[in-house]
Amino acid sequence: MGKFIYGEPPATVDIDDRVLAHLRMVMVTKLRRSEPFMFEFDLPPAEGSGRRSFWVHPAVPMQFHFYGSREPRLNRAWIEELIREASGPMGLRLVPEPEDTRSDAPATRGRGRESLVPR
Numbered sequence: 001m002g003k004f005i006y007g008e009p010p011a012t013v014d015i016d017d018r019v020l021a022h023l024r025m026v027m028v029t030k031l032r033r034s035e036p037f038m039f040e041f042d043l044p045p046a047e048g049s050g051r052r053s054f055w056v057h058p059a060v061p062m063q064f065h066f067y068g069s070r071e072p073r074l075n076r077a078w079i080e081e082l083i084r085e086a087s088g089p090m091g092l093r094l095v096p097e098p099e100d101t102r103s104d105a106p107a108t109r110g111r112g113r114e115s116l117v118p119r
Contacts, residue, residue, distance in 0.1 A: 005063040018072040038091025075100040
């Protein structure tokens with residue numbers, strides 16, 4: 001389980017390392033293109049109900065803290081879908097991971113939005 005750390009003072013969100021690796025790729029890609037965006041996710045039941053939103057902009061400090069020692073394999077189809085989400089009117093929201101159709105990729109499916117936070 002990793003952490004997305006954003007802003008000053010920092011706000012932190014616990015996120016599965018695999019999901020966090022995909023989010024990092026999307027966020028870095030968008031910011032390199034000078035495209036700020038909204039990042040929104042549902043709060044886990046332990047934190048009550050509702051959503052949390054971050055305006056992701058290059059002027060705001062951001063960290064990705066991974067606890068696992070191995071870099072997860074990235075699913076290009078999922079990254080592309082997440083980039084489309086981030087570019088849309090609602091901003092970046094975690095969508096279910098599609099199957100990676102590359103011939104060298106194992107056939108795996110990820111979890112949906114609930115993967116952001118522990119149960």
